[in-house]
Amino acid sequence: MLYLVTPLNFFLDSRCYHKRVTLYLCNFAMWNHCLKCFALRNINSLNADIQVQLRQCLLAPVTMVNKPISLVIERYISTSQHLHRKIRLMTVDRDNVNLQLKKQVRYSEDYIQHKIDEHNLGVRRLAAMMGEDPDSFTNEDVKKAIQYLFPSSLTAKPARPQMEHPSVVFPAKIKLQANKEGRPHHYLFYTRQPALYGLMHEAYDCILDLHSYADKMRKMGQRPPKPLDLGLTHWLSKEDIEKEVLSSKISDDLYNQFITQIERLVEEPYSEKYKDFIMKFRRKLVQRELSTGTLEKEVGKDGREFVRCQGFRKTARADVKLIANGSGKITINGKPMQEFFNIIADRETVVTPFIFLGILLRFDVEATVDGGFQGNWMMLHGKQYFHDGTRKSAMAGAIRYGISSAIRLFISPEQIEIMRRGGLIDIIFKLVC
Amino acid sequence: MKRISTLCSCSAYASAFIQSTNSFSLRTLTSHQMFYFKSSMKPLFPSSKTQQSFLRTVQSEPKIQVATLQKNTERENPLLHSDFFGVKSLVTIEDLYKARVHFGHTKGCRNELMKPYLFGCRLGTDIFDLDVTLQHLHRALNFLAHMAFRKAIILFIMKSHQHGHAVEKLAQECGEFAHTRAWGHGTFTNNKINPRELKGGIKLPDLCVFLSLQDTVQDRHLAIDECAKVGIATIGICDSNVNPSIITYPVPANDDSLQSIELFCSLFKKAVLLGKEKRLDIENSSQSVKTADSTE
Numbered sequence: 001m002l003y004l005v006t007p008l009n010f011f012l013d014s015r016c017y018h019k020r021v022t023l024y025l026c027n028f029a030m031w032n033h034c035l036k037c038f039a040l041r042n043i044n045s046l047n048a049d050i051q052v053q054l055r056q057c058l059l060a061p062v063t064m065v066n067k068p069i070s071l072v073i074e075r076y077i078s079t080s081q082h083l084h085r086k087i088r089l090m091t092v093d094r095d096n097v098n099l100q101l102k103k104q105v106r107y108s109e110d111y112i113q114h115k116i117d118e119h120n121l122g123v124r125r126l127a128a129m130m131g132e133d134p135d136s137f138t139n140e141d142v143k144k145a146i147q148y149l150f151p152s153s154l155t156a157k158p159a160r161p162q163m164e165h166p167s168v169v170f171p172a173k174i175k176l177q178a179n180k181e182g183r184p185h186h187y188l189f190y191t192r193q194p195a196l197y198g199l200m201h202e203a204y205d206c207i208l209d210l211h212s213y214a215d216k217m218r219k220m221g222q223r224p225p226k227p228l229d230l231g232l233t234h235w236l237s238k239e240d241i242e243k244e245v246l247s248s249k250i251s252d253d254l255y256n257q258f259i260t261q262i263e264r265l266v267e268e269p270y271s272e273k274y275k276d277f278i279m280k281f282r283r284k285l286v287q288r289e290l291s292t293g294t295l296e297k298e299v300g301k302d303g304r305e306f307v308r309c310q311g312f313r314k315t316a317r318a319d320v321k322l323i324a325n326g327s328g329k330i331t332i333n334g335k336p337m338q339e340f341f342n343i344i345a346d347r348e349t350v351v352t353p354f355i356f357l358g359i360l361l362r363f364d365v366e367a368t369v370d371g372g373f374q375g376n377w378m379m380l381h382g383k384q385y386f387h388d389g390t391r392k393s394a395m396a397g398a399i400r401y402g403i404s405s406a407i408r409l410f411i412s413p414e415q416i417e418i419m420r421r422g423g424l425i426d427i428i429f430k431l432v433c
Numbered sequence: 434m435k436r437i438s439t440l441c442s443c444s445a446y447a448s449a450f451i452q453s454t455n456s457f458s459l460r461t462l463t464s465h466q467m468f469y470f471k472s473s474m475k476p477l478f479p480s481s482k483t484q485q486s487f488l489r490t491v492q493s494e495p496k497i498q499v500a501t502l503q504k505n506t507e508r509e510n511p512l513l514h515s516d517f518f519g520v521k522s523l524v525t526i527e528d529l530y531k532a533r534v535h536f537g538h539t540k541g542c543r544n545e546l547m548k549p550y551l552f553g554c555r556l557g558t559d560i561f562d563l564d565v566t567l568q569h570l571h572r573a574l575n576f577l578a579h580m581a582f583r584k585a586i587i588l589f590i591m592k593s594h595q596h597g598h599a600v601e602k603l604a605q606e607c608g609e610f611a612h613t614r615a616w617g618h619g620t621f622t623n624n625k626i627n628p629r630e631l632k633g634g635i636k637l638p639d640l641c642v643f644l645s646l647q648d649t650v651q652d653r654h655l656a657i658d659e660c661a662k663v664g665i666a667t668i669g670i671c672d673s674n675v676n677p678s679i680i681t682y683p684v685p686a687n688d689d690s691l692q693s694i695e696l697f698c699s700l701f702k703k704a705v706l707l708g709k710e711k712r713l714d715i716e717n718s719s720q721s722v723k724t725a726d727s728t729e
């Protein structure tokens with residue numbers, strides 16, 4: 001309990017070099033007090049600068065009794081007053097090193113913005129160096145360029161030359177995830193994905209609640225209602241969930257688990273009770289603009305509205321004129337459809353958009369079409385293919401595309417979206433022979 | 434009155450000391466004498482605070498005798514008490530039997546290390562000895578309550594699709610933590626995974642309670658090894674097909690039935706809450722005693 005006190009008599013020696021002084025003060029306050037007084041009494045025999053330091057040290061309030069008071073005094077290497085050179089004892093600035101490692105140093109927003117501007121400029125310069133277009137120089141291109149310009153075979157990847165965006169280098173503000181004692185706030189913290197698993201737990205709570213509710217209703221003799229209609233919505237993508245719901249990245253596997261859990265909730269009877277919770281993870285289907293250009297309704301001599309549109313499939317091209325208030329007449333190259341298309345499959349192709357929307361007899365179609373397969377084929381697999389006027393499926397496809405593009409102007413946006421999902425609007429132009 | 438009391442106290446102390454000069458043994462002293470003996474073991478030059486309290490106890494002894502004795506029992510070390518939280522009254526062997534805790538796995542699945550805990554094998558199914566189970570369970574619950582009393586971070590682990598929800602709920606109701614999902618390699622051991630969080634001053638758990646030692650893949654749960662590496666105490670419900678060696682407080686019992694898991698969840702919850710309540714009681718009573726002292 002009682003620590004030994006270093007001999008204080010060397011303090012009285014005011015010559016030449018001084019040593020590092022440590023006063024280990026003992027447990028009881030009374031002893032501390034005595035030692036302090038003794039030291040202060042003899043302080044006048046020391047050098048001036050040491051006096052100041054010692055006085056400051058001793059008169060400071062001692063909060064922890066066991067804590068040793070240590071003085072680091074500048075050390076003179078020679079006895080001569082003229083030739084004294086001060087050598088500071090090497091002290092590692094531990095606080096700074098730790099802060100760099102911990103990345104707890106706070107950088108001002110101006111500083112970070114400045115760094116971002118520098119980075120952007122640097123990327124452009126790098127692109128110019130590499131002979132690339134600066135506007136379309138992606139992050140991956142930057143990495144490749146740096147690897148090319150500064151090749152490094154260091155095994156530690158963080159030690160290799162890098163050019164990262166400042167948002168990666170300067171970490172974002174860390175939310176407090178624990179209290180002072182080091183106890184995390186969230187009960188699922190140690191799973192490393194507390195927010196996501198918390199939501200899955202909630203979803204299962206809802207499922208259990210619905211089980212008991214369904215049991216009650218069954219006892220009362222009520223039939224389960226229709227399944228929940230989610231409308232024209234789709235599940236949030238993985239990126240959306242990472243941004244909006246969580247603040248951290250997740251794996252594909254985890255995302256799939258999460259979606260299956262909520263789909264299970266949707267499948268439960270009476271899940272309308274938790275529709276609000278489910279709709280948090282759903283987004284409305286976004287309409288996409290077509291690339292066929294703007295179409296306008298025109299009014300013909302009869303007074304009926306019509307739309308002119310172009311359609312294509314393989315090498316076939318069709319000019320389609322869709323007339324409203326019709327009776328389901330379809331004429332192609334002046335002939336009725338039944339004459340033009342011998343094969344029933346082709347006729348079905350043309351009529352598909354109307355059947356899909358359930359409006360078979362509302363429109364008239366006048367179309368001129370050319371192209372597609374024409375002429376003899378070579379011998380293939382021992383068979384020879386001839387053009388006998390029956391191979392017109394490309395033309396049928398072209399007309400269909402024209403109709404579905406034109407019909408957009410006559411139907412509601414929701415129906416357009418349904419058509420898009422049915423594959424009638426976004427068509428990949430295949431050049432297949 | 435005062436003077437007589439001090440004389441009496443001095444004489445009691447003296448007599449006790451005289452008695453024990455030859456064969457120094459504390460057991461010969463009565464509790465009353467022990468109190469004075471203990472107080473005499475203070476340093477020769479005590480600080481002013483302790484001096485004052487010592488004088489107070491001797492001089493004003495008859496007035497606040499009850500309070501000082503209460504103080505003494507509060508200062509009594511809970512670790513020396515056999516059942517500080519009354520955990521033994523939470524379960525009986527009948528409860529365990531009703532909850533099907535005694536059913537083990539089939540004979541073929543048996544891990545030889547579990548043999549000492551088995552009562553026998555009936556129609557190919559291993560049966561646990563519930564007397565032994567109860568002993569282990571008492572120990573485990575007592576330990577759990579003590580840890581909760583000392584404000585430990587307790588992590589309940591169970592990788593089971595059936596029971597995961599119940600365990601998470603248990604953790605929520607206790608105010609502790611749960612992990613019923615896929616265990617990430619190096620959650621405790623890998624500093625790179627959790628650099629910010631752990632350096633931000635978040636502690637690892639002090640105790641891990643395993644409601645099943647197995648992963649769903651019928652392999653040993655990875656967290657058991659990590660706890661052993663990092664020095665975290667563990668309580669584990671060990672079924673007959675499992676290796677209980679590394680677990681600090683194993684409880685040989687059934688971990689597959691719904692009823693047994695429900696029973697264990699409720700027991701763990703009660704133990705944790707008992708510990709926390711006791712901590713609150715002591716903090717509140719110490720505050721009230723302090724206010725009483727300050728008025729005097």
